[in-house]
Amino acid sequence: MIEKHTSNNGLRIVLENIPAVRSVTIGIWILTGSRNETNLNNGISHFLEHMFFKGTNTRSPQDIAEEFDSIGGQVNAFTSKEYTCLFAKVLDTHKEYALEILADMFFHSSFDELEMEREKKVIYEEIKMYEDTPDDIVHDLLAQASYGGHPLGYPILGTEEHLKGFNADTLRNYMKEQYIPENVVISVAGNTDDSFIGKIENYFGSYNAEYKPSNIVRPTFLANTIERNKDTEQAHLCLGYDGLPVGHENTYSLIIMNNVLGGSMSSRLFQEVREKQGLAYSVFSYHSSFLDNGLLTIYAGTGKDQLPLLRDTIDKTVETLIKSGLTDKELTNSKEQLKGNLMLSLESTNSRMSRNGRNEMLLNRHRTLDEMISEIDAVSHDSIQKVIEKLFNQSSSTALIAPDTSG
Incomplete structure (x- = not known):
């Protein structure tokens, strides 16, 4: 049975209780990806996903890693063409602790300039690795052939040139535009009950942002x-x-x-x-x-x-x-x-x-x-x-x- 709840700010929560297991997986889904980018900020969704792990106002990057390791948890994230997801899987006894860390990463990432420059280098290497894997990069080329200059044809990783121009203000402005409550879903599955919805509400139910209607345009398929x-x-x-x-x-x-x-x-x-x-x-x-x-x-x-x-x-x-x-x-x-x-x-x-x-x-x-x-x-x-x-x-x-x- 899936419990659904919509917060006053428009954020949605879905929770599925599975009593037979001892784990809980918590995911923060945001309806934004490379499709929501422009030719000037292509790659920002993916870069932002990386920066969630690079420290908050009260936690260092090492703190985040050690805290999840200390409870035997797994934390990860990914970016696609149309959405971004930050998630963690932990024992049911640690679900509230994991939720607090995820919320801290979501709301209070520091976007430290030194950490940003380090992470840009990491993504430069990721792009190079991708370019060295032709059986991967050919799928990006197909998207370009199919959609031309439409954002669905953009690579999720972006380019080195775009990444160099990103700073803390760039990320915060992008979050202000795209990470609005109406675009966010918190999904929970595992050994928990609907009382956990209240815990999620405590962190995510009151933040607000100016609603902006979606400006995505349907692409025309091109046989290029x-x-x-x-x-x-x-x-x-x-x-x-x-x-x-x-x-x-x-x-x-x-x-x-x-x-x-x-x-x-x-x-x-x-x-x-x-x-x-x-x-x-x-x-x-x-x-x-x-x-x-x-x-x-x-x-x-x-x-x-x-x-x-x-x-x-x-x-x-x-x-x-x-x-x-x-x-x-x-x-x-x-x-x-x-x-x-x-x-x-x-x-x-x-x-x-x-x-x-x-x-x-x-x-x-x-x-x-x-x-x-x-x-x-x-x-x-x-x-x-x-x-x-x-x-x-x-x-x-x-x-x-x-x-x-x-x-």
Whole structure:
């Protein structure tokens, strides 16, 4: 049972009590990410996430680390295109202590100039590491090819040039604009009860900020191509197709279709590209859902001489999917796999906290396990065919990182 509470300032709290476990996971979700940035401050959401760990008015960075270590807790954070999350998992006996530290990090981070300069160097290295991993960076290039100059095409990490210009005032002003109560969800899952909502209220229920309506603009999907020559052993190819937004009625049809296409070891792409032809070690597909659109991505890496054959194999696999859809066996097996993955995920307080936080923030609703299973069972060949026609009725965007092929 999920308890929901909206504070007077507009902040939302969702709590799921799981008496059978001894842990509690607390997550602070903020509806802001690289999509909310501009060409001048790209990377600030991710940098801000890092700076939450770099000291408060009363705690040093080492204090934060030692305090979580002293209770056997785990604390972490991440930034995506559309949201940021700061979270901790602790024993149920330490949940109030963990909440106090998280609140201190959220409200009282000092943004010390020396710590900021140190952390900029850390992120410079993170960017360099990313650039040295072509099978990662090619996905950022695909976002640029798919969305052009729209913020959904921005890299989450930003650039060294942007980072150099950030200071304490830059971060505080960004928080003032984006970290408003209406954009924040506190999600809790584990061995606790609704009395914990009152504890959260004590920290988060009274802060206020000037409400500003969202200025996000829906992107137009672009079937562009971006190619980059790089000194690599492999060519790394990504294809992108205009997908479905968060909460779309055909979401489960899309998940099942993608599972058959390239989402598992038994998928058509894996079997055809890797197992039958030996063209790639890594080949897969996945779908990213955003508030108002989505992107289906196909990735594979191969030697540059085999790139034309790889592309041809992928195209033929997609063409067969368009023409014939799924077999009865594929549909049945994928439904059972999806239901199994869903049920297994419920065993983790981390995953429950994450699912509840995202659902509240992006959809403002929660479905029971029985409701989700019913929706999965309702997926049919017809509903999957609608998804196939929606995704593959236009040209794909393309990103390619490969050794120089001119010579």
